[in-house]
Amino acid sequence: MEEFTSVFLMLLLVAGALAVLHVRNLFVATMLLSAVSFIMALIFVMLDAVDVAFTEAAVGAGISTVLYLGTLALVGPHEKSSTKKTALPLLLSLAVGGVLIYATFELPTVGSPDTPVQTSRLTDRFLNESPKEIAVPNIVTAVLASYRGFDTFGETTVIFTAGIAVLLILSQVRGRREEDVAIEESTTPQSDLTAEEDTSLQASPHDLVPHVVSKLLIPFVLLFGFYVQFHGDFGPGGGFQAGVIFAAGFILYSLVFGLEYTKKLLPLRLVEFFLAFGVLLYGGVGVVSMLKGGNFLDYNLLLASPVAGQHLGILLVELGVGITVTAAMLAIFYGFAGRSETNNKSGA
Amino acid sequence: MSSLFTQAPILAIILPLLSAPICALFRGATFPWALTTIVSALSFSFSLDLLFHVAEYGAISYEIGGWAPPWGIEYIADPLSAFVMMVISGISTGVLLYARESILKEVPASRLGFFFAAYLLALAGMMGITITGDAFNIFVFLEITSLSSYVLISMGAGTDRRALTAAFQYLIVGTIGATFILIGVGLLYVMTGTLNIADIASQFDTIADTRPIRAAVGFLMVGFAIKLAMFPFHIWLPNAYTYAPNIVTAFFAGTATKVSVYLMIRFIYSMFGADFSFGELPLTTILMPLAVVAFLSMSVVAIFQDNLKRLLAFSSVAQLGYMILGIALASETGLTASILHIFNHAIVKTGLFLTVGAMFYVTGSTYLKDLAGIGQRMPITTFGFVLGGLALIGVPLTPGFISKWYLVQGVLERGDAIGYGLAIAMLISSLFAVIYIWRIVELAYFKPSPEGAPTGEAPLTLIIPCWIFIFGSFYFGIETSMSVGFAETAAKFLMGAVK
Amino acid sequence: MFFDHFYYWITVILFVIGLYTVMSRSNLIKKMIGLSLFQISVFLFYITMGKIEGGTAPIIIDQPDVVYSNPLPHVLILTAIVVGVATTALGLALVVRIKEAFDTIDEEEILQMEETK
Incomplete structure (x- = not known):
């Protein structure tokens, strides 16, 4: 059951990421990114990383989203259709991904207790000595x-x-004439941000x-x-x-x-x-x-x-x-x- | 040794790190600048202490939190890291002596508290990357350095709005580089179960012949190459150096890319081992052509620039090619040349950018068209620039000559046709350097000044630090025993470490 | 075989999508979004390697024979998440200023403006 859940979440993750890439409305992209972060937090829980899940939910799905929305409110949500060449970036990212896939075949099995990470003396001390x-x-x-x-x-x-x-x-x-204005303002730096009644x-x-x-x-x-x-x-x-x-x-x-x-x-x-x-x-x-x-x-x-x-x-x-x-x-x-x-x- | 000295490795980093928040709390121009300068000078003196100590007695390990490695994070001062720390903090201190007058032209006084806080963070970050013996700690301090660099570069927006896009471009490229390094460290961790560099190195032979390790080497190398602006990953550097405030450019030109060169040397020689990197992996055949293309093509590109800072930035990418070439030679002489060039190029290039900063201070521009006839208008500064230019080309009695001399020896040691070819390529690249420096000389002395152009020398607070660097350039070109001695010790240490 | 490396492959797919978004899109915010995706994929990579079959979260409880997953990757990724949001905040602040200075956040339009100036 757990396997199905995780496979389902993983596929959802990929679907979310593809949707982020595809959509032209940046509000939608931001919300999708937030959803991806949230799914990621769920996966972290399943992988026993509760602290990380907590942080990812608070930061990835929370604060980051607020920042994106705050920016979009200032710059507008529409992405112009790009005339940029996409063949080279695609080739490059696939090549880098290929290197990673190549590496995964000799990576230790996920979840196995005999991997170098699990048998390391670091892990041993953290788990067994740190309580003392x-x-x-x-x-x-x-x-x-x-x-x-x-x-x-x-x-x-x-x-x-x-x-x-x-x-x-x-x-x-x-x-653009920042220098002139900046000097006038220099004595009271954040005057416009503080006590102004409006x-x-x-x-x-x-x-x-x-x-x-x-x-x-x-x-x-x-x-x-x-x-x-x-x-x-x-x-x-x-x-x-x-x-x-x-x-x-x-x-x-x-x-x-x-x-x-x-x-x-x-x-x-x-x-x-x-x-x-x-x-x-x-x-x-x-x-x-x-x-x-x-x-x-x-x-x-x-x-x-x-x-x-x-x-x-x-x-x-x-x-x-x-x-x-x-x-x-x-x-x-x-x-x-x-x-x-x-x-x-x-x-x- | 006094107890203060036993704390020197950490003090050199936490002094700037903890002074940054104090700096950020103050408004006004004077106090943050004074604090930053004093802290940087203290950091420099600790680095010097460490350097002389390790050169004589060998490496020092400092266990942060009292936890022994590999459980805790360890700082290691050895002949190489102490040398690079000395270069970083020394350059920083020299630039700061100059900073006070110069920065007021570009950044409003009210923001200088934050500005110098960011400067201190960049300094602490680079020092921390250099001295740490922990692979993940490198990533953390790399990000401190990167974030503070982005904001320091963007502060040039008061002069030219393109500083913003330069900073953003650097942020994107730099984050990709840092993430590549993070993946590389992760792959090393998944195969060894440890993060301590010495600990990974001790297990490296048993796991070297696996796919994840090969991929890890690839990711780390690309990550470092992006961070050090190695050709063809250099696109971010010319913009960043051109539009950043002058003291930021001078500071980074002498330090930021050098730290990444250091990381590359450190990982190749101390962790992977020269035999593995250059024997089993084709690092020489990858790095060497890129290095040659870098110093040839970028020197040509530099000739055609219309902005003096941009010209020097492209020259920096070319000079980095020399350092990479030295690494790729996989010999003690080559390595000595690279380490020596870190020091020599830092002094020369920082000095040049400082003189350019003085020209900007008076003329308000670094475009060549505005600098015509600058030799008559600012004779002392321009003369300094010309002397620095000679050092950059590498005429005898300058440090540029010394490091190239070692590099030529290194390539000729190969004794094959490629070695001679490389020597010729270096000669050609030096001729290009003569051309782009001559272009400036011609412009400065033989072209009439534009009508109504500002005339007069920069204040002494700018000229004196410039000349300290110019004088230093020649001092270390003539009296080479110290710099060469330290570089040789470091190279021997690295080659000895890999056996 | 399939499940052995499934997690890693998902990581790689996310990684590729993120990297491709950064490189191929000319909208600066879209680039930042791609960068976030790219970083998230690395988080998953680290957390995956700490997982142990039948394990539980590394919070000590008084029961015999409990297997705990490895805490170290969790610590590293906590740090990396913080670094990620710091980068996002800085990048977006730059985007806001770029919009004000150039009146666009499209990379190609900005490049054209820079050339003509």
Whole structure:
């Protein structure tokens, strides 16, 4: 039965991907991509990767889709029919695919317990020693935050980079004579994005149902975010998923009640502060362990007992991840949403 | 050794990494720039420390999180990685000395906090790629570098909107390259069950003769080739270098592609082994023709450019061809030449881009038509450019000559007709370089300035760093024992590692 | 034989579709969508290799003889997903600015404009 389900999902995946390639309406393509991500999340669950499934659903089907839709609102949904030559790209991608197919014939059988991956001493230690060394039931969290904590620090930095990158790109002033305008504006960089009162920006004041529903919903979204953040040691979840959910709560608020109100609640400057703070918190844990005489991110030294130190370290770095991810998602959303408002104002 | 030194491998990376968020919190032009410069200089001093230490006592391993490899992530400072780190952080520091005046012309002061944060992230990312001993960690730091590069390049949009399309094109191509590397790492992992480079290398002989490994080598090589703008994957580079802000171009010209060259050397020699790469796989027959076509065709293309930055960008693709040729020779001399050329070309090309940046500072353009007669208008800067150009061509007493000398020795060591053919091809390519540099000299000194063209030298804060690089170019062309010594140690280390 | 490599083949098919979309479409958003597909296929490749027959998610439970799937590929892909969304955000931000600067997001039209300028 499980095999049939997975074959069915896989074929659905391929059908979805082909449809994405085929459709000309970019809204449709975006929604199909979101569906593909969601099917992928289901497949990840069947492959026992619950944490990954959670993230794929939140990011691939959630945040990415919001970003695409936000962009499409600014650039329009129609794809012009392409006159580009398609023979060479097709040949190239098929050739690359051919190399992969060629490789698969000597790959270990899927699901077999004797593959190098399963018998590796890495796997052995993560599965058998980490319950004693780190004592966190969710091994993904243990590996993510401790054994390979530096990768996760890098990942936090990547999301920080994306946050400041989007703000840098989208806060540039519109139009071709950018230099002149930019200098005038340079003293108050985001003046157009912050406290400007404009009642027209309040999204749909008459939609009573969304207002009421979201007012009821948002506290639970945020609560769930906290749960995912702090329950990541025991079940699927952790800083990244929590950050996305938390940001989703604010984005929902912003979509229903308007960007201005959200910005009063959480000004851009504060979001920027949190964006940096999360990275500094994560790195700070590493620096403290260095000051205690260990290596960077060696949580064993944080407290008297190594296991307690690991717990504290993981808690703090996950918090750092959660804060930076929330702030980065909000920064990116502010960037895109703010862009559409400035465009509306300039009458474009 | 002091305890600070035992932490040097990680400090060289986390100092810039953790300074980036601090930088991002500040507005105004001065503080972010000062912080970035100081941090970069500190990183440079740690790299130098490491370099001198490993050259004498051998490689250092640093276990991040206190987890021993292969379970945790390991940093390895060895003669090659320490050398490349020294080049990256050194170039970065030199460029930053110049950056303050130059960048204000192109990016509004209010964005400089974020701008320098992105700069620090690019620096930390490249340093992290170089020193890490973990295959997946390479991917993570590669993406930090890539994302910050995309945004740094797009900051040229204040001058020319084409910076945006250049950044987007680089984003698409770069992401494909990074994903290829991710697949390559995945194939290695599925066959070995480990991610540590040394650990994979120790098991490599037993699994080398399998299809997934051959595919992994292919994917990794194509991924690196895309990232290092190796011909024919170079399409993104000329646009990116032309439209990026000047200091970004100068910084990347000396570092970004070099890191990918380093990765290629690292994987071929430390992981796959020279015997496997050049014996069982036909890497020489693939890389060598591409390298030759790169330095011949791109030098010709460079001659016909109408934008000085673009001209130098195509020259960079050509120079990368020399480095690839050195790798493909599969000999100690060839490898020494490649590693040496990483250093020499970085100094020369960064110096050239900085002088071009000074011309832009005064004239507001890098198009050749606007630079006519620049020799009379900006004599000191132009003279610097000409000297840098000589170093690029590789006249004796310049570093370009030294690395080409080693490369010619390397190709002649083959002792066959192909070797002589390669030497002749290198000579022809150098003649093309003479032509494109001469074109600029002619334009600068023998053409009248356009009417009403801005005249006057760039401020000293720009000229002095330019001349540091130009002076360095000649210093390392005459006093070669240090650079050649380190490159030879690194090459011996790599050839010794594969036995 | 068929089921042994079925997952990998699906990965390859998605990979090819994604790569082809990136290379053959001139609409910049479509390119980004293709890039996302392309990256998703690699996620599946990694997760597949961690799967163990009859295994369960790698969250320790107090029961004898439980087989856990390999957690390491999951960790790697969590990181890769984050990198993916970061790239998407940056790419789309560039698309928005390109639209404003060139008034089109069609690669060929932009190339024509760049040449004529």
